[in-house]
Amino acid sequence: MDKQTYMSLDGIGLAQLVKEKEVSPTELVETAFERLEEVNPTLNAVIQTRKEKVLQETKDLRIDEQAFAGVPIVLKDISQAVKGERLTSGSKLFLNHIAKQDSNLVAKLRKAGFLFLGHTNTPEFGLKNITEPEVHGATRNPWNTEYSPGGSSGGSAASIASGIVPIAGASDGGGSIRIPASFTGLFGLKPTRGRTPVGPGVGRQWQGASIDFALTRSVRDSAALLDLLQTVQQEAAYQTPLYNGSYFELVKKPKKQKFRIAFTTESPVGTPVSEEARQAVFKTVKWLEEQGHEVEEKANDVDGIRLMENYYIMNCGEISGMVDSMEEALGRPITVNDMEIVAWVLTVAGKSVTASDYTRSLEEWDIAAAQMANFHQTYDLYVTPATANEAPKVGELTHTEQEIAELLKVHDLSKNEQQKLVYDMFEASLTYTPFTQLANLTGQPAMSVPVHLTKAGLPLGVQVMAPKGKEDWLLQLAAEIEQSDLWIGMKGNPMFS
Secondary structure, X not given: OOHHHHHHOOHHHHHHHHHOOOOOHHHHHHHHHHHHHHHHHHHOOEEEEOHHHXXXXXXXXXXXXXXXXXXXXXXEOOOOOOOOOEOOOOOHHHOOOEOOOOOHHHHHHHHOOOEEEEEEOOOHHHOXXXXXXXXXXXXXXXXXXXXXXXXOOHHHHHHHHOOOOXXXXXXXXXXXXXXXXXXXXXXXXXXXXXXXXXXXXXXXXXXXXXEEEEEEOOHHHHHHHHHHHOOOOOOOOOOOOOOOOOHHHHHHXXXXXXXEEEEOOOOOXXXXXXXXXXXXXXXXXXXXXXXXXXXEEOOOOOOHHHXXXXXXXXXXXXXXXXXXXXXXXXXXXXOHHHOOHHHHHHHHHHOOOOHHHHHHHHHHHHHHHHHHHHHHHHOOEEEEEOOOOOOOEOOOOOOOHHHHHHHHHHHHOOHHHHHHHHHHHHHHHHHHOOOOHHHHHHOXXXXXXXXXXXXXXXXXXXXXXXXXXXXXXXXXXXXXXXXXXXXXXXXXXXXXX
């Protein structure tokens, strides 16, 4: 298949060619690997491949029955397990971990006919908004390789924005779909908590803050995927009612619904917001008003700093608990030499977090959810920057040796001092991405739409949040934006020129 044609099509477009017998799944896989081998040495987006296996799997497809039969996809190297393949979570601790079975989400993707090329790069345990793990090295942004594609789904974003695949598996525990979408010109939807599969073996991820889904170039691909993946999973901790309709059909003919919309450009944690990010919001607001929506500048009532403090308590508890399990499995203590500094600080600080601390922290998530539910009684949608600036340069947010030396003093601090150290440790990265975590802790759906190109030639997204269960509102609005001059997509991306 012609590479340029391959790169120009989304997942639905490629699936249609396969169904019409205009191209074979084998040809799609070979073209995808041709592109991967061309760009991946520079980008480091995909950290392991399975070419021979996936070529063999093309023979097992049922093209007339499977919605995405023959479409190549890459998966994120954390939580998206493929039976018999490594799943490292970006960590040396899991460098030789082999998955015993497909994850529930991957099993649904396999049933739909997707072909798994391999796994994409991610920061250690998905803890950062950049993708620069020590074990696999940094992933670079296809728009400009001096910059990061963001994280933690950075390898997946770079795989799409370089034309390797039209769709990539991703997850979002604090913005890890929306952040790289903003930095690479993609569409990034985080569904409602409980909307997509978890496990097997777990009923929630990060206490429900994290969900698995995907990054796409087109709105219709995300819509079709949500039709495919939405579930009421009996063993899951969180469930949301199934959407009574088809998201894919909805975006084909978006409703002309008029929304009441609030917007803000102010950081919820008091950090700077770039003029470029403000411009992205203002021109989106102008377009929304031109479409007849009722728009008002209004921030929500959630205490953003307190929200982040409670988010970090969860991070501490989750990583510390994971390390306890690893020590039991390995039969030895885990040391600072086994992990990167961020995970180590969270592990140590997590030892001081009490059950009472953790419970009270989760209670405050629920308070924030109630505040946002009340907010949405007045406003249907909430618009903010997706990120407060364009992508950081590769290495910019990596801790220096001096910073690491200070962070290693975490053992000597009181519980409160440890929590302050954690907040300070993330402050530089949080300054880039202060807007996304709210939806993770409240459980709401949110999306990043590519609407702005900065003076440096880098994309920036705008975030839109909706009440729980209202992905249809987000998708129908995104479909309208996609057909407008607002939509940037791959325009200006040198990899697609």
